[in-house]
Amino acid sequence: MSSTDAPDLPGPGTGQTERSEPRPEPREASPYVELDRAAWAELAESTESPLTREEIEALRGLGDELDLDEVLQVYLPLSRLLSMYVESAGRLHRKQEEFLNEPQPPRTPFVIGLAGSVAVGKSTSARLLQQMLAHWPQHPSVALVTTDGFLLPNAELERRGILHRKGFPESYDRKALLRFVIDIKSGREEVQAPTYSHLVYDVVPDEKVTIRKPDIVIVEGLNVLQPARVRDDGRTGLAVSDFFDFTVYVDAAATDIRRWYVERFLRLRETAFRKPGSYFARYGAFTEDEARAEAERIWDTINGPNLMENVLPTRSRATLVLRKDPDHSVRYVRLRKL
Ligand SMILES: Nc1ncnc2c1ncn2[C@@H]1O[C@H](COP(=O)(O)OP(=O)(O)O)[C@@H](O)[C@H]1O
Numbered sequence: 001m002s003s004t005d006a007p008d009l010p011g012p013g014t015g016q017t018e019r020s021e022p023r024p025e026p027r028e029a030s031p032y033v034e035l036d037r038a039a040w041a042e043l044a045e046s047t048e049s050p051l052t053r054e055e056i057e058a059l060r061g062l063g064d065e066l067d068l069d070e071v072l073q074v075y076l077p078l079s080r081l082l083s084m085y086v087e088s089a090g091r092l093h094r095k096q097e098e099f100l101n102e103p104q105p106p107r108t109p110f111v112i113g114l115a116g117s118v119a120v121g122k123s124t125s126a127r128l129l130q131q132m133l134a135h136w137p138q139h140p141s142v143a144l145v146t147t148d149g150f151l152l153p154n155a156e157l158e159r160r161g162i163l164h165r166k167g168f169p170e171s172y173d174r175k176a177l178l179r180f181v182i183d184i185k186s187g188r189e190e191v192q193a194p195t196y197s198h199l200v201y202d203v204v205p206d207e208k209v210t211i212r213k214p215d216i217v218i219v220e221g222l223n224v225l226q227p228a229r230v231r232d233d234g235r236t237g238l239a240v241s242d243f244f245d246f247t248v249y250v251d252a253a254a255t256d257i258r259r260w261y262v263e264r265f266l267r268l269r270e271t272a273f274r275k276p277g278s279y280f281a282r283y284g285a286f287t288e289d290e291a292r293a294e295a296e297r298i299w300d301t302i303n304g305p306n307l308m309e310n311v312l313p314t315r316s317r318a319t320l321v322l323r324k325d326p327d328h329s330v331r332y333v334r335l336r337k338l
């Protein structure tokens with residue numbers, strides 16, 4: 001059995017808990033430690049912020065509704081925890097060099113994988129963590145890469161008859177994504193990733209992002225926690241997640257994520273969809289009811305099934321799960337025990 005069809009590991013908050021259901025009591029043998037909102041927020045009190053209040057205020061511009069308490073109580077302790085992991089990886093690198101008894105190449109970037117459904121808030125969390133981590137001493141350069149650049153071009157998806165499966169694992173150039181992460185963890189001086197335009201709804205030919213050995217790389221995408229596939233010859237290959245140093249899964253009830261998707265779609269209809277060249281220009285002319293119905297159709301036929309079939313089953317693979325309430329506030333944090 002591959003780990004995608006394995007049941008969620010034992011521990012609190014497992015299963016597809018919807019917000020109305022009481023969460024199961026923590027089991028003694030769980031490999032996770034779970035902190036509710038209050039316990040997690042308490043950690044913030046002992047966390048000296050690397051950012052000034054003005055800088056935190058400025059970060060809220062990343063998401064119009066991003067709450068200041070959320071930034072201070074949830075993301076600040078999270079950035080401190082991540083910062084500790086990065087520093088301890090540096091210490092381990094030095095110890096390994098001592099053990100090997102000869103000079104080793106400089107340590108490779110610390111890679112954080114950030115997974116979750118479409119519209120759960122991955123980009124918002126990733127951009128926030130990028131800014132916060134960059135303010136901690138010792139790791140000022142933090143790169144952020146989204147996996148959408150590794151989607152196959154629309155023409156190729158059409159050729160394969162899977163344009164309606166954008167975001168499903170088979171819609172990506174998985175080999176190129178794996179190569180990209182391996183190159184980063186090999187310590188290559190310069191690594192490039194392709195880019196995707198949400199405006200034209202396609203990868204952008206010839207436009208690349210270049211990564212030059214930053215201290216940290218955040219790789220954000222729907223499928224970054226997918227386990228390796230079993231190949232035709234029966235052998236198991238490598239997965240991008242094999243090269244992550246830490247992974248985060250952003251989690252919420254599917255009904256809430258669907259609503260956030262539809263709300264974002266309706267907001268984009270007022271803004272981005274009206275821009276010249278937008279693939280979604282036709283939705284600009286839709287009435288609100290028509291646009292809502294279209295967003296619900298896209299959710300129910302593409303993003304919802306992808307969440308249930310491919311994304312959610314990878315949740316228990318994450319080092320840390322951020323579970324959100326209907327208003328995006330984090331209700332609890334689940335962390336792998338060490
Ligand atoms: N912490 C947050 N507080 C308030 N709104 C948020 C938060 N995170 C995301 N959102 C909103 O939820 C929607 C989806 O977020 P986004 O980061 O674009 O998701 P994803 O990258 O997972 O598709 C957006 O409309 C965004 O503004």
Ligand SMILES: CC(C)(COP(=O)(O)O)[C@@H](O)C(=O)NCCC(=O)O
Nearest residue numbers: 118146147148166167221222298302
């Ligand atoms: C581009 C996406 C597949 C997300 O990709 P990711 O950055 O997670 O790799 C997704 O936003 C998307 O466009 N899904 C297709 C259905 C839709 O239009 O929502």
